[in-house]
Amino acid sequence: MTTMQFETLAVEISDGIATVALRNEPVNAINQDVRHELADVLEILREERVRVVVFRGAEDVFSVGADIGLFEEAQNWTTQEFRTNSRILGRVFEGLKQLEKPVIAAIDGTCVGGGLELALSCDVRIAAPDATFGFPEHNIGLIPGLGGCSRFVQFVGPGKAKDFIFTGELFDGERARELGVVERIADDPMDAADDYARDLLPQPPQALGLAKRVIDSNANQNPQTASLLESLAQSTLLQTQDHEEGIKAFREKRDPEFTGK
Secondary structure: OEEEEOOOEEEEEEOOEEEEEEOOOOOOEEOHHHHHHHHHHHHHHOOOOOOEEEEEOOOOEEEOEEOHHHHHHHOOOOHHHHHHHHHHHHHHHHHHHHOOOOEEEEEOOEEEOHHHHHHHOOOEEEEOOOOEEEOOHHHHOOOOOOOOOOOHHHHHOHHHHHHHHHHOOOEEHHHHHHHOOOOEEOOOHHHHHHHHHHHHOOOOHHHHHHHHHHHHHHHHOOHHHHHHHHHHHHHHHOOOHHHHHHHHHHHOOOOOOOOOO
């Protein structure tokens, strides 16, 4: 097991599972320190020893999003400075989407604003039934600017995205599952996410990674392009040692031992 402590985050890597815990007390606000440390952690998550990633907060708060103090500071930035600073977190969110390994969010308590944008950049979200979701940015005259508009609409559709963002209405975990914002509900989402991650470990890493990239890439593609991407990914996997091992294990009636090669 490897443990790395940052000022606002903690990372633990054990048996191929990297757990990233938000530790910016008391509400896991995403300030500049968190942004820079998330960028540093992304480089760790790209390492080959990491097979599955789990993001988690505390029991009563995943993240409330951007620190209000950050917006006060941003009033003194030029528009170019604002875009530069925003790109730090934007690259993290996009990096998680491009990571060819499953990324799971374990959500308990409050998950709003930038915290929800972080969760939306993960692949699978597991939430407590009474977790709280929403985009309250309109309260300070802003919009969700790092995926809250552009990514949220892909989950709930234009009408519902506008409704929630216009009003800032909050919704719980059960409603989030109905909307398609979370995939699973669990009384203890952190334990459930750990179990989910362990269940994925025996799976062939390249197949999981390419499945993720193809599904994400095909979200807005025409059927012909989507089919081509699937075919290209499959032709790559056909040449892997894991595919060969899977066939051999099937013939020998045993569990396969995938290595990611």
